[in-house]
Amino acid sequence: MMTINSAIIGCGAIHHRHAAAIHALPETTLRAVVDTDPSRGRQWASQYGCHGYQDYREMLRDPAIDVVHICTPHYLHKSMIIAALKAGKHVFCEKPIALNTHEAAEIAQAAASARGRLAVCYQNRYNPTSQAMAEALRHSSCGKMLSIKAALTWSRSETYYTASGWRGIFSTEGGSLLINQAIHTLDLIQWLAGGVVRVKGVTDSSWLATAIETEDSAMAMLELANGARGLFYATNCHTTDSPLALEIHCERGTLQLRDNTLWRITDKGREQLASDSVPENAKSYWGSSHQLAISDFYQAIQRSGTVQYCNVKQACQSLQLVEAIYRSSQLRQWITVSG
Ligand SMILES: NC(=O)c1ccc[n+]([C@@H]2O[C@H](COP(=O)([O-])OP(=O)(O)OC[C@H]3O[C@@H](n4cnc5c(N)ncnc54)[C@H](O)[C@@H]3O)[C@@H](O)[C@H]2O)c1
Known part of the structure; x- marks a missing residue:
């Protein structure tokens, strides 16, 4: 089984469920968290013993990261999903997939030609x-x-x-x-x-x-x-x-x-x-x-x-x-x- 490295974008209310799930998985490491709020990002990066970023695009440049969890406000989902897919990552995004179905159609188009998989969290x-x-x-x-x-x-x-x-x-x-x-x-x-x-x-x-x-x-x-x-x-x-x-x-x-x-x-x-x-x-x-x-x-x-x-x-x-x-x-x- 290959080891999977994960990152979470957005360290707010729901991200704890994602971090706990990643920690419970075998052969999986939480490698990075990202939050635009520097103190929040630092706090959770130190708690999890992983890298902390303020800009998710910088995190996406890390070739070791395989899966990106998106736990950010709805209006950011579309751009973050598309950027992560373009960077060759698998994406697990919180619901809703986007703000509206127009944005969702753009995501579907990007996902169709992406190497990575995309899932949306309807747990x-x-x-x-x-x-x-x-x-x-x-x-x-x-x-x-x-x-x-x-x-x-x-x-x-x-x-x-x-x-x-x-x-x-x-x-x-x-x-x-x-x-x-x-x-x-x-x-x-x-x-x-x-x-x-x-x-x-x-x-x-x-x-x-x-x-x-x-x-x-x-x-x-x-x-x-x-x-x-x-x-x-x-x-x-x-x-x-x-x-x-x-x-x-x-x-x-x-x-x-x-x-x-x-x-x-x-x-x-x-x-x-x-x-x-x-x-x-x-x-x-x-x-x-x-x-x-x-x-x-x-x-x-x-x-x-x-x-x-x-x-x-x-x-x-x-x-x-x-x-x-x-x-x-x-x-x-x-x-x-x-x-
Ligand atoms: N599946 C569920 O049951 C469930 C439950 C709660 C929330 N959610 C979903 O999770 C997502 C987040 O909700 P929340 O309640 O945790 O929000 P929140 O406001 O508590 O947290 C959002 C976090 O994202 C950070 N953020 C904002 N812009 C950013 C950026 N550009 N880059 C990096 N980080 C950024 C914020 O600083 C904040 O820490 C939403 O899509 C929401 O619908 C799902």
């Missing part, structure tokens, strides 16, 4: 409960899917937005609740249903309206590609981060995700199918599966094996859905989700 697909839902649907253990209902009620304070100035601004975050937090839930819905045909939705801001120019709440109705119906509600205005509540109603029963545990409910009773554990120091609402998602990507790199990780095409699907909800809210009409 919740790897949750044992998500895998069990997909498995139950594949085997039709409850019959055909009729509808999916998802409610995501999280809490983001004004301080969350002031602490990182790029959040809450269209030009740097691309939106807020939908593109940052609820995109995981929308990704799960479209992944489980095999896509979305059209959507009608509303976005608004209420409790956070004075702190952000973007949305803090949204609801949407979805026509799913498998003929089922999707009902979606999300907000950042709750006073706590409740675990995602998701229900899949099928012809002969219901799959119910509550408190990170998946149940199958049929006329024979209630049966537990899976449960998600939360690693130490991880926030439960982020999901527990960064380690699994990152490990999957590294295995694909090492073995040139089958692509299971979320690639550019798949990462674009949830972004298209997010954009369609924004557009539907503006136009007050159903929007076709291009696929």
Whole structure:
């Protein structure tokens, strides 16, 4: 097995999950971290015993670095992904792939001719409960899917937005609740249903309206590609981060995700199918599966094996859905989700 050298760009809130995952992988070394904030970069470079850079382009010139993790604000993803691919690196980027689908198309073009692989972090697909839902649907253990209902009620304070100035601004975050937090839930819905045909939705801001120019709440109705119906509600205005509540109603029963545990409910009773554990120091609402998602990507790199990780095409699907909800809210009409 060859040794892999990694670098992380952006040493903010989420980078800890990436650093922990890299440290847990065999034959893998965290060789560098990058942050434009010099004290933050120095602190983490010294903590991890690795190189510290302020300019990611300088880091990209290190030929020993194989994989670059991008954990920066959304508006930087496109230029960083393309530069890293051009430098011959593999890239593991945090969601969303970019600010919008125009940028995502440019990335797809660069990825098509790149030597390196590109994955986007939708770690919740790897949750044992998500895998069990997909498995139950594949085997039709409850019959055909009729509808999916998802409610995501999280809490983001004004301080969350002031602490990182790029959040809450269209030009740097691309939106807020939908593109940052609820995109995981929308990704799960479209992944489980095999896509979305059209959507009608509303976005608004209420409790956070004075702190952000973007949305803090949204609801949407979805026509799913498998003929089922999707009902979606999300907000950042709750006073706590409740675990995602998701229900899949099928012809002969219901799959119910509550408190990170998946149940199958049929006329024979209630049966537990899976449960998600939360690693130490991880926030439960982020999901527990960064380690699994990152490990999957590294295995694909090492073995040139089958692509299971979320690639550019798949990462674009949830972004298209997010954009369609924004557009539907503006136009007050159903929007076709291009696929
Ligand atoms: N998968 C998940 O569950 C999850 C959870 C949280 C955040 N995220 C994603 O992770 C990304 C980062 O979010 P965050 O909450 O950690 O943000 P953050 O604001 O906490 O951290 C961003 C870091 O990037 C640094 N940075 C800014 N510009 C830079 C540049 N040009 N070069 C190098 N570093 C630079 C900042 O100084 C900061 O340290 C976003 O895409 C976000 O959506 C994903």
